[in-house]
Amino acid sequence: MSTPELPQNYTGRRIALPETRQLDVLAGLFERRGAEVLRCPLVSIHDAPDQAPIRLWLDRFLTDPAIGDLILLTGEGVKRLHAAAERFGLAEAFLDRLAHTRLIARGPKPGRTLKQWNITPAIQAEIPTSEGIIATLRQMDDLAPEVGVVLYGTEPNRPLIDAITALGRVPVAVAPYIYATESETEAVTQLISAMAAGEIDAMTFTSQPQIKRLKTVAEKTGMTEELSRGLDRTIIAAIGPVMADTLRAMDIRVDVMPEDRYFMRPLVDALAEKLAETPVDRG
Incomplete structure (x- = not known):
C-alpha cells in the first residue's frame, strides 16, 4: 500500500x-x-560533565525501594540515564528497575523513548507541562514516599520540587544532561x-x-x-x-x-x- x-x-x-x-x-x-x-x-546537548552525581543517583534508584514513582520530564533524560548506566555496567539493572517503577511522563516523548525497551509510562500528564505534572501528583493518593525526578537539562524546576515536598514526599532529582x-x-x-x-x-x-x-x-x-x-x-x-x-x-x-x-x-x-x-x- x-x-x-x-x-x-x-x-x-x-x-x-x-x-x-x-x-x-x-x-x-x-x-x-x-x-x-x-x-x-x-x-547542542551533552552528558553532564560531572558524572559522579549521576552514579550516586543511579545507585540510590537501584537500591532504594522507597522510590516508587519516577517523573520523566523529557525523553532525552531517559536516554542519557540509560547511557550512563551502560558506562557503569548497570544497564540491565536500570531497565529492570524502570520496568518495576511507576513512571509519570510529562508528555509523549518519554514514552516514545521507553518503547524501545518495551516499557510504558503508567501515567501521562493531561497537560504536558510541569504544572500538568503537579496537578497530576495532587490527584494521586498513593504517591510513593520518595519520588524520582529526571530533570529538563540543568533547570532545577523549583515549582515541581517544592510541590513534591509540599505533598509530604522526598524528591530525588537528577540532571543527566546539559545544554551547551x-x-x-x-x-x-x-x-x-x-x-x-x-x-x-x-x-x-x-x-x-x-x-x-x-x-x-x-x-x-x-x-x-x-x-x-x-x-x-x-x-x-x-x-x-x-x-x-x-x-x-x-x-x-x-x-x-x-x-x-x-x-x-x-x-x-x-x-x-x-x-x-x-x-x-x-x-
Missing part, C-alpha cells in the same frame, strides 16, 4: 529550524511538504540578518534554550535591534504552551501553536494553516 502524497503547502517557503534533538525528523516533515529549510545550530552553547556564532548572526531582511517566512521554537541562545548572541554581537526587527517580520511558531509562555515573557509574539497535541507533526500542520493565510513577502 503506497503512502499518500503529502500536500505541498510549503512550496516556496523558507522555514528556520533551530537545532533540536530531532532536527532531521522535523526538517524532513517540512521538506517533504515543499519547504526550504534553514538549519541553525543554536544549542558553543555553536558557531556566525551561523546565528546569519540567521538574524536573514530574518531582518525578510528572507525567512517562519521560525519554529521547540525548547527554551533556543531563544535564550538567539538573544544572547544578538546582545553580544550588537544585533539586538536587528533581531527584534527580524522576529517582527517572521511568523513565530511554538511547539507548546511552555515554549509559547517563554517567548511571550520575552515580549516575542507567538503566531502559531498546536491546539492540543504538542509535538512535531501538529506543529507542522498548524504552521501550514497559518502560512496558507499569509502571502509570500520577500520585500
